[in-house]
Every structure is written in structure tokens, then in C-alpha cells.
Amino acid sequence: MTTREVFLGVVRERLRQPASPGHLRPIGPVSDEALRYGVDLTDLQAAFVTSATAAGAEMVGGPDEEVSAVVERVLDEVEPSRAVVAEDSECHGVAEILARRGVEVVPLGDPISAAKADLGITGAVAGVSLTGSLVVDSARARTRLASLLPEVHLALLSVGRLVKTPGEVFRSLSRDPDGPPSNLVFITGPSRSADIELEITIGVHGPRRVLIALL
Numbered sequence: 001m002t003t004r005e006v007f008l009g010v011v012r013e014r015l016r017q018p019a020s021p022g023h024l025r026p027i028g029p030v031s032d033e034a035l036r037y038g039v040d041l042t043d044l045q046a047a048f049v050t051s052a053t054a055a056g057a058e059m060v061g062g063p064d065e066e067v068s069a070v071v072e073r074v075l076d077e078v079e080p081s082r083a084v085v086a087e088d089s090e091c092h093g094v095a096e097i098l099a100r101r102g103v104e105v106v107p108l109g110d111p112i113s114a115a116k117a118d119l120g121i122t123g124a125v126a127g128v129s130l131t132g133s134l135v136v137d138s139a140r141a142r143t144r145l146a147s148l149l150p151e152v153h154l155a156l157l158s159v160g161r162l163v164k165t166p167g168e169v170f171r172s173l174s175r176d177p178d179g180p181p182s183n184l185v186f187i188t189g190p191s192r193s194a195d196i197e198l199e200i201t202i203g204v205h206g207p208r209r210v211l212i213a214l215l
Contacts, residue, residue, distance in 0.1 A: 087143070088123025091156060108145070120153045122156070131188055132188060137183070
């Protein structure tokens with residue numbers, strides 16, 4: 001038996017138990033108030049930190065800390081030689097900090113160089129307290145590379161952009177006169193994949209580490 005046959009045999013075995021039709025419910029509009037998440041979302045910041053760390057993200061800095069101090073501490077820990085910085089408003093001045101520390105700032109739009117970067121820094125249009133997810137708009141950031149290709153992703157997230165649920169993010173898009181962005185990504189912890197032998201592997205399709213600074 002070939003390796004391919006062995007792999008497919010394992011997949012077939014794992015898929016032998018189909019979902020029961022009795023567990024399926026019709027899809028219809030529902031308000032957040034009607035849902036029971038089992039998570040206390042009264043304090044959005046505390047809930048976000050709990051959910052994000054449970055998903056494998058690492059919190060750095062605090063609401064009273066300047067962006068420059070957060071970035072300096074991350075540089076001390078990660079010691080990157082190359083970094084790519086998105087154009088989110090939260091990232092204003094970050095490239096200059098990197099340059100002073102001798103870190104090469106990779107030009108946006110260069111995927112080959114970005115893939116060799118040790119650190120990617122972005123802002124976020126929202127943080128979802130229920131799931132601990134970052135919401136990144138590639139049009140706002142002018143790139144997906146900073147959050148996708150480097151080994152470490154540092155996200156600078158304003159506390160004022162925290163929302164309870166993903167539904168709040170999508171409802172806000174429906175009110176935008178320009179319509180939804182061409183690319184909106186929900187990032188929940190570091191990259192995970194179970195493509196190989198159905199075993200969870202970190203960092204196969206994205207960063208191995210996700211650092212979040214609440215500002």
C-alpha cells in the first residue's frame with residue numbers, strides 16, 4: 001500500500017460518521033441578544049484578552065502604553081532583521097522606529113521580501129471579544145502580506161474598536177455607503193492547519209506567533 005493510499009484511508013476512516021440531519025436547524029436572521037454564548041461580554045477588553053489568549057495569541061503592552069514602547073519591547077524580544085509594516089493608521093511612525101533600530105523595512109507589495117521578514121506589523125479595524133479575533137482590512141492596510149507571511153505578526157488594536165461579536169462587524173459593513181471591502185480577514189490566534197495526517201500544526205499557512213497590543 002502506497003503512502004497516498006494510507007493517508008486517504010485515514011481520512012476516510014475519520015469521515016465515516018456523517019452529521020445527523022436531526023442536528024441541523026434552518027438558517028434565519030437572529031439578533032445577538034437571542035444567542036447564548038456562555039461568555040460574559042460585559043467587559044469587552046477582559047473578554048477579548050481571555051478569548052485571544054485561549055486561541056494562542058499573546059498580549060503585549062497595555063492601554064496606557066505608547067505604541068513606540070510596545071514596538072521597542074517586541075523588537076527586544078523578536079530581534080528581527082527584516083519587517084514589513086502595513087499602512088493602517090495605528091502603524092504611523094512605526095517604520096521610523098524600526099529604521100532607528102537597524103531593522104530593514106520591506107517595501108509593501110513585495111511578497112518575496114515579505115516572506116523573508118521576521119516581523120509583520122499591522123493595525124486592525126476591529127477586535128471581536130467573543131472569539132478573540134482580529135479583523136484586518138487589506139484596503140486600509142494596503143497589503144495582506146504583513147499579517148500573512150512573516151513568522152511573527154504584531155497587531156496594534158485600539159480598545160475603542162472592540163466589539164462583542166462577528167455580527168457587529170458585518171452589520172457595520174452593511175451601513176458603509178462604499179460597500180464591503182474587497183478583502184476582510186478574521187485572524188484568530190496563530191496559523192493552524194490539520195492538512196497533514198489531521199494533526200494540528202502551527203505556522204504552516206501563516207505566522208507562528210500573533211502578538212496583540214491593546215492601545
